Amino acid sequence: MDLHSLHDIPHSEERFTGYLKEICETFEFDDAAYAGINPVGGTMHAIVTYNEDWQNHYQENGLHLIDPTLHSAMRSVAPVDWSRLGRNANFRKVFDTARDFGIGEFGMTVPIRGPYGEFGMLSVTRDCDAATWKKLKRNVIADIQPVAAHIHDHVMGSEPLTKFLHHPNLSRREKEILQWIAAGKSQQDIADILCISSRTVEVHLRSARQKLFALTTAQAVGRAIGMSIIYPS
């Protein structure tokens, strides 16, 4: 996975759309869409890479009101493969016309739930055969989870109120481990120092990255230093 962090992309209207395009290129999807709802600020966000014709058709026909990739997927804890929605009459209504706009029906929606009732969904799609889709999904599913959370956190964090609520709250262990990383120690070194397993160190690092809106550990260390959560060594 070789994605940029959203921190490195300058603020602009195209920022998130550009990021979705980068997700498509990295993971070999045709299109990607993010939808997020924030009950704290009472706001909704929708960012898509779909062609303009489809966007217009989707809007004019109010398909967002019935689209099960939005309404059903948010009720799952796991990514929802759209094949699960095939029997839903509304799925047919949306996707029977989608084909005319060059959009296939192989896709999945990754639901992200936030701590304050806010939630987001990253949908990705690819026009291909069933076997290709199955393989693609298996290859990318572990990598797409943190990426979905990354875009969700950044979109939500673009609102001042949510940004305040999301001030990173790292545990003592997470700070300790980031501090050792900043001191140049490897994951195994840290495991030996703290008398825990290397895998447990990895869990704390995953959590620290998530809380600092970072995709890589290096980004997390940089952010943590910038926010005086840890100290440069």
Next chain:
Amino acid sequence: MIIIVDGLNKHLFQPLLDDMFRLRARVFAGRLGWDVNIKNEMEIDQFDAMDPGYIIGVDENMNVISCARVLQTTGPHMLSDVFDAILCGEAPVRSASIWESTRFCVDTKRLQDRGSKTAVSRATSELMLGILEYAQESGITDIITVIDPIMDRVLKRSNNAPHGYVGQTVPMGKVKALAALLDCTDERIARVRDFADIKGDIFMDEDEAVLKLEKRAYAQEMSLADFNLAGDLSDQITSKPGASTGDLQQYCLDQLAKAETEADVNAALALLDMLKEKIGADDVEKLVRLAGHGSTPRSEARLV
């Protein structure tokens, strides 16, 4: 076998969920003495209203023998909102790649009553495997799970030792509770499968589960104390005194009439199909027409 129930399909599995909530009440309020809310002999908390994922183990008669619940650690979950004592005031682990598993339990009484010493151990391993494989397929790398020290020992003994712990062990009810970490790697899955000698797919397909649940409901309605879903249900039913062909027809008609979703209709049609020799093929078609489903191509195909 393991059935995955979530916000998308829970309307198909309410009887199974009710059995699960009753099992949870017996285990967590009864055996473990935790401070949980019980209503109508069921243990249901605020996280059950948040569309969690349920991993439910069933026996051959569709009795619930084990269950667990998973929540995303990015959202509200038990360690962040309820079990904070375990974390000693520290912030919880939060990652899109990590799920929290709670309310892990096995119906030891039902399994022990059968006199099989290995049944409990096998059901525990199968449930554990259900969680790990469901999580892995969803792109989850690790599970954080709230367990008691007995469960911790069970995990260690069954080739499934946690790779670490978070926070500390605290008293909870008659026992203690702690938070353990398990990776969802191929290696761990292979170790658990090897220990319990579990081969092949452990998950029951949604359609099959709906059909079996329908058969179970039917058997219960016809008061079949001991039935076998794997065998020929129609023989068992019609050999019972009191269950006349008229009863069967009425029951099937009711099921078709009550069907709200396509899955319900298909389950009812499949039941009719299974019973058609006992009811008589002409009557089956009549019943389908009566229920207003006779014109759908799907039902005709089913009844050929």
